[in-house]
Amino acid sequence: MIPSDLGQDADAWVSSECARVREWFGEDASQRSDEDVRRILADSLATIGEPGRLVTMLHWPLTVPIPSRVRLVLAEAGDLDVKAWEKSGFDVDECIGAAVGPGIKCIASRDESVDGHDLHLSTAVYAFSGESGGVGLIVESGVPLAFQLTIAQMPIILSSLSLLDPEGRPFEARPVPGLTRNQVDEWEQVSNA
Numbered sequence: 260m261i262p263s264d265l266g267q268d269a270d271a272w273v274s275s276e277c278a279r280v281r282e283w284f285g286e287d288a289s290q291r292s293d294e295d296v297r298r299i300l301a302d303s304l305a306t307i308g309e310p311g312r313l314v315t316m317l318h319w320p321l322t323v324p325i326p327s328r329v330r331l332v333l334a335e336a337g338d339l340d341v342k343a344w345e346k347s348g349f350d351v352d353e354c355i356g357a358a359v360g361p362g363i364k365c366i367a368s369r370d371e372s373v374d375g376h377d378l379h380l381s382t383a384v385y386a387f388s389g390e391s392g393g394v395g396l397i398v399e400s401g402v403p404l405a406f407q408l409t410i411a412q413m414p415i416i417l418s419s420l421s422l423l424d425p426e427g428r429p430f431e432a433r434p435v436p437g438l439t440r441n442q443v444d445e446w447e448q449v450s451n452a
Contacts, residue, residue: 261303261315273300284322295324306330313422320408327400327409329416334393339363339386339435353438354385357417359394360432362387366410373401381406385417387432391424394432 262272280296299317306315311333317326341363344351349365368381378401385396398413400406422430 261306261317263307269301269304273297273304276300280319280324283319292324299324299326303328318405318409318412320405325400325402325405327398327405329409330395330397330399331420332395332397334386334388334395336390336392337388338433339388339393341435341437344384344386349382349384351438353435354387354417356414357385357387357432358420359387359417359422359430360389361434362432363435363438368403379403383410383413385413387430388435389424389430389432391426391428391430394422394430396420 277293277296277300281293284292303315303317306312306328309315309330309332312330313333314331316329318329319326339362341351344363344365347367348369349367352364352366354362354364363384363386365384365386366382368379371378371380381398381400381403383398383406385398387394396413396417398406398409400409424430
């Protein structure tokens with residue numbers, strides 16, 4: 260979990276988290292992985308000031324310095340526009356089983372070169388809209404296996420996610436207009452897939 264406000268303690272937090280990740284990596288840790296973990300943690304601190312950011316987490320599904328970034332963000336109120344997500348290159352499906360109510364699961368990927376490295380960037384957005392606003396849970400990774408292992412955990416997180424609106428009432432998502440129920444989703448909800 261990336262803290263919301265570290266002030267002068269950013270370097271101490273990075274060092275503490277590096278030690279924790281190194282312990283978790285165990286024998287797989289190396290000087291190179293320590294440097295990579297330190298860079299990843301320092302880069303993640305940039306999310307502290309993002310508008311609408313509630314929480315940022317790094318999920319390390321493998322014992323290598325390749326995490327997925329998971330962000331919970333606020334969005335404006337309004338109906339979720341499935342067609343707009345599809346036009347933006349996302350595969351859109353219904354997201355059911357979330358504690359906040361119905362939403363959409365939008366997944367996209369693209370190949371890109373970053374700092375001289377060819378990456379397969381993947382993004383999943385779990386979006387929900389209610390009377391008091393919108394909420395998005397965003398998963399991002401540059402390695403397909405890390406991404407797949409992280410989104411496999413999202414039903415667990417979404418099934419227990421609860422938020423309060425500015426008035427202190429529980430956030431409740433509205434049904435998504437124009438989204439047809441998929442029978443496969445029924446199986447996903449029952450099996451927690």
